[in-house]
Amino acid sequence: MIHLENLTKRYGPITAVDNVSLSVSAGEIFGFIGPNGAGKTTTIRILGGLLAPTSGSVSIGGISMAENPSAAKALVGFVPDRPFLYDKLTGMEFLEFTADLYKMPPDKFARRAPRMLELFSLSNWGDELIEAYSHGMKQRIIMASALLHEPRVLVVDEPMVGLDPRAIRLVKNLLVDLAADGCAVFLSTHTLGVAQDVCHRIGVIHRGRVIAEGTFSDLRTKADVREEDLEEVFLRLTEEETQAA
Helix, strand or coil, X not given: CEEEEEEEEEECCEEEEEEEEEEECCCCEEEEXXXXXXXXXXXXXXXXXXXXXXXXXXXXXXXXXXXXXHHHHCCEEEECXXXXXXXXXXXXXXHHHHHHHCCCCHHHHHHHHHHHHHHCCCHHHCCCEHHHCCHHHHHHHHHHHHHCCCCCEEEEECCCCCCCHHHHHHHHHHHHHXXXXXXXXXXXXXXXXXXXXXXXXXXXXXXXXXXXXXXXXXXXXXHCCCCCCHHHHHHHHHHHHHHHC
């Protein structure tokens, strides 16, 4: 469903993303982890169609993001790390705004919007202005809007920031359920315990390059450890790369 080939993004002399190639299949949760400034968010913004790469290509469901961006984006639900919300809209009005962007039929919106509000425990807040929402509620309304049109691909950048333990469990279960229904999930997070729990495969990006990719077991093997958790594996891999440089 997701295919990145030789993706590179340069800002003047700085190479933020360096020749990254990745694929994510339908029904798979792919974790994307790395230190701050490693190139995660730049990669995700290119994947979501918000940035154009310097070179390389992105395709979603076999559709080229460069050649047919509208069709490619229509398959994607996107949750950015710093979402922008219209505070003077109610939650329901924001969902309606999102539905208009995706050209959702009115009858489908009428079915889906209440379900999304209920799923994210926002049913009692649908008619309240977003400016009255807590940070966690704003995170949840963004996720509700990303899933409203039933995307075949979900791209999520740091979804757990500001969420309480109950909401974190909700999001984890939701990602697993979406993958079980055939959605391809691309998850970038610093919450490595979540990545370890839900991801089928994980890619580690460091200084713009993917230095390791595979199952958690594969990453343990590459880091030459047996019992350590993903945090320790991640530290081993990135430290080795730093020393090698």
